[in-house]
Amino acid sequence: MPGTHGEHDATADPGFRPRIPAAEWDDWRWHMRKRVNTTEKARRWLRLTPDEEKAIADSAGRYRWSITPYYASLMDPDDPACPIRLQAVPAPGEFERFPGSDVDPVGDTYYRKTNRVVHKYRDRVILLVTEACPVYCRHCTRKFHTTDVSGTYFRDDEGGSFDEDLRYIAEHPEIRDVLLTGGDPLSYQDGKLEEIVSGLRAIPSVEIIRIGSRFPVLLPQRITDGLCEMLARHHPVWLNTHFNHPKEITEESAAAVDRLLRHGVPVGNQTVLLRGINDDVATMRTLMTELLRIRVRPYYLYHCDNVTGVAHFMTSVEKGWEIMEGLQGHITGFGVPQYVLTTRIGKVPLARPYFTRTPDGLSLRNHRGEEMAVDTAAYPITERDAR
Known part of the structure; x- marks a missing residue:
């Protein structure tokens, strides 16, 4: 929220968190430059616990981490169990070993056809655009992308030409739907992103372009009028985002969604069921109804993948059933997402039959x-x- 004298007051405790000039706070590039990625920077926003400090130190050479000032401002500075904090600050559970965990349980590398194209379903593909994200979510299903060592799903360098990828899509006319993902595609500047989108739109068989982005949640300032106008030039374009907790629904995120919708970009949401964050009926009901209030359609509730470095967030399938039972019939029907488990053979619905x-x-x-x-x-x- 804007503070006095044209500043953003990032907390009710102005002696702890910084006050940011509004012109900087409203500029998404400023947030990207000022991301929290060291213990020293984190201490400007949070009172870190010894476990968090150790996990940050242990992440060096293992997992990348960074947090936008905007997302840091949503965190409770004193509560290590804050649902926003748990999603972004390294934790000891990332270094535990869990039975059956894998760096790629959903089969991205198995179905990769070019440097960036993953072709799992007959009529649609994903296009891995980048490894970069504004915040490296601790529960990311592609956490291998965020390792500081040799972890990457790209066959070749990310910065290479897209020609081979676009050629593959053009040579497979059964592909009618392309999802840009990564990393987060909106990490790219508008011009570079439009090159990719226009290249896809030039392929006659591509009917739908989708963008998977958490920027509306992690840095809604990125959703500018300029970005939305660019996307509107290449309709039909859809955007799926990733709200996991009601605290993430703010005036800024609602305004970002509104800008997309006013430019004809439908917005859907894919929530991940996460232990200690949203694994109770009351939280999930509030999240889904609040999403409807800002005109975001709940799409999927993902069972957390058994990914190396992520498995400590997993609940039981029975917990997922309990939550779905608490949604179905208790809130508006189109506010109930589909509960799915993503596997190498595709997304498998897990809802218990009625x-x-x-x-x-x-x-x-x-x-x-x-x-x-x-x-x-x-x-x-x-x-x-x-x-």
Whole structure:
């Protein structure tokens, strides 16, 4: 929120956190330059615990980390269990080993066809644009991208030509939908991003361009009128973002979403179920209804992938079922996301069914646990003989 004398007051404790001139606070490039990525910088925003300081030190040479001043301003400076803080500050759990964890459990490298194209589904691909992010989320499914050592899903250098990638897409006319991801594609300047988007739009078989970006959450100042006008020149363009907790829905993030929508860019949300952050019904209900209030459509609720360095965030599938039961029928239907597990064979829906098959038809259950039976005469289970 704006402070006095044209400054942003980043906290109620002005003796602890910095006061930032509004012109700088509103400039996304300033936030990118001033990202928190050392213990010394973090102490300007947070009172770090010994565990956090050790995890930051242990991250050196292992995992990148950085936090935009905007996202840091959402954190409780005194509570290490703050749901925003848990998503961005390194923690000891990242260095534990968990059964079955893998750097690439979803198969990105298995399905990679060029330096950037991952072709898992017949009619759509992802285009890995960059390794860079404004904040390196501790729960990232592509955490291998954020290692300080040899971790990368790119076959070649990120800065190379996109010609091979665009050629592959053009040579496969079954591809009608391309998702730009990474890293975060909006880390690129508008001009470079438009080169990529216009290159895709020049391919006749590409009908839909999607952008996966957490900038509306982590640095909403990035969603400028100029960016939105550029995207509008290449419609249909969709954007999926990644709100995980109600605290992330702020006046700034709502304004960023509004700018996208006013330029014809639909916004969907993909939440990850995270232990200690949103793994309770009340938090998830509030998140979904608040998303609807700012006109963001809940899309997926991802079960947290068993990724190396991430698995400490995983809940049980049963916990996911509990949360879905607490959403279905209790909030507006289009506010209920689809609960899925991402695997090498694709996204698999995990929602528990509200029906069972019986010898006479179906046994149905509603969100209150009430049951009724319908027989095959009223609702046939199999197709009637057409003869």
